Amino acid sequence: MRRLIAVSSLTLLCACGTAKYETNADGSTPDLYRATEVLKWPIVDGAHQSSSGNARIYIDPSVKFDNDVRLGNGVRIASDAFIDEDVMLFPNVTVGEGSQIGGDAIVQSDVKIGNKVLIRGDAKIGAGSVIEDGATIGKWARLGNNVTVGAGSTIGAGSVIGDGVTIPKSKALAPSSRVNADK
Numbered sequence: 003m004r005r006l007i008a009v010s011s012l013t014l015l016c017a018c019g020t021a022k023y024e025t026n027a028d029g030s031t032p033d034l035y036r037a038t039e040v041l042k043w044p045i046v047d048g049a050h051q052s053s054s055g056n057a058r059i060y061i062d063p064s065v066k067f068d069n070d071v072r073l074g075n076g077v078r079i080a081s082d083a084f085i086d087e088d089v090m091l092f093p094n095v096t097v098g099e100g101s102q103i104g105g106d107a108i109v110q111s112d113v114k115i116g117n118k119v120l121i122r123g124d125a126k127i128g129a130g131s132v133i134e135d136g137a138t139i140g141k142w143a144r145l146g147n148n149v150t151v152g153a154g155s156t157i158g159a160g161s162v163i164g165d166g167v168t169i170p171k172s173k174a175l176a177p178s179s180r181v182n183a184d185k
Contacts, residue, residue, distance in 0.1 A: 024090070026111060027129055027147070032092045033057070034072035037085070041067075074111070086123065098135065116153070128165065140177060 043050040049058040060078040068086045074093030086105040098116045104123030116135035128147035137151045140159035152171035164182035
């Protein structure tokens with residue numbers, strides 16, 4: 003019985019791996035900078051700019067970061083946002099006012115996160131997705147590329163949303179839901 007539990011646990015861990023979320027769509031690895039270092043960069047025209055000039059990151063002074071947050075070029079974080087430990091925000095991610103991103107979350111390139119959005123820990127958000135104001139993304143949720151989550155919607159913990167899916171405004175999905183685009 004112990005062996006069965008161990009094998010099942012390992013299988014689940016492998017199936018829920020994050021490696022595919024840690025690279026760009028073309029397989030390359032994005033350049034990410036530690037938030038603690040970015041905050042030391044000089045501010046040029048409203049953005050923290052790297053000494054080489056190849057990275058500009060916009061961070062409102064009221065934003066709070068936990069340990070080891072990594073940010074890509076072109077990231078914009080609005081006032082009163084909180085970014086928890088070990089979060090990765092790929093290039094050109096926008097985080098709205100008062101939003102919170104939980105520990106170990108990965109948000110891929112060109113994602114737009116609205117105001118007062120809650121993304122719980124270990125969530126993975128695919129490139130080009132839009133999460134509208136007041137939405138909640140549950141812990142361990144996986145959103146594919148170009149997903150739209152309507153304002154006030156809730157994606158339950160452990161849910162998997164396929165590429166190109168639109169979740170309507172104020173929709174609540176139960177934990178472990180699976181939603182794929184209609185072909």
